[in-house]
Amino acid sequence: MSVELQNLTIVHYPDPRLRKVCDPVTEFDGDLTALVKRMRDLMHEGRGVGLAAPQVGVNKRLFVMNITGEEKDDLVFINPEIHDMHGVREAEEGCLSLPDVHVQIRRATECTIKARDLDGEPFELRGEDLLCRVWQHETDHLSGTLILDRMGPSDKIATKKKLKELEASYREKRRR
Numbered sequence: 001m002s003v004e005l006q007n008l009t010i011v012h013y014p015d016p017r018l019r020k021v022c023d024p025v026t027e028f029d030g031d032l033t034a035l036v037k038r039m040r041d042l043m044h045e046g047r048g049v050g051l052a053a054p055q056v057g058v059n060k061r062l063f064v065m066n067i068t069g070e071e072k073d074d075l076v077f078i079n080p081e082i083h084d085m086h087g088v089r090e091a092e093e094g095c096l097s098l099p100d101v102h103v104q105i106r107r108a109t110e111c112t113i114k115a116r117d118l119d120g121e122p123f124e125l126r127g128e129d130l131l132c133r134v135w136q137h138e139t140d141h142l143s144g145t146l147i148l149d150r151m152g153p154s155d156k157i158a159t160k161k162k163l164k165e166l167e168a169s170y171r172e173k174r175r176r
């Protein structure tokens, strides 16, 4: 793994890299495998259920996820697309790029995801509930969309102070 990849860390709101529309992955090579390995490690360290490439400052269309915490259950989705969404349910979500922010988000309860694996092979999965929720959350990241853009008015008020703190700490880090 290159030194550069080892140095990748999770970027926090309001880092502008979280707001970009990401480019499709075109090279299914060793660099991609190494990037995915680093993202999996960071997801486990942060005890998250998913992590998208822009969250490590890489504006490419891919994410990793794991809803059990067991490393054998890691999944990788490259160039994902969500189809055939059904149902709607509101549930709490967090995000590794928004530490200590937990908000209620309405999502489809059932959907299909089409993506490619690390070898560039296309696959398709149908999922419900948490699985389907994570797919939507992570795919949102690839368009620069955060849970802040989907939360309701009461969460907007409830998270205001925390967001101001994250903004201040981002400005502070940039100054150093």
Ligand code: NI
Pocket: 094, 095, 096, 097, 137, 141
């Ligand atoms: Ni997130």
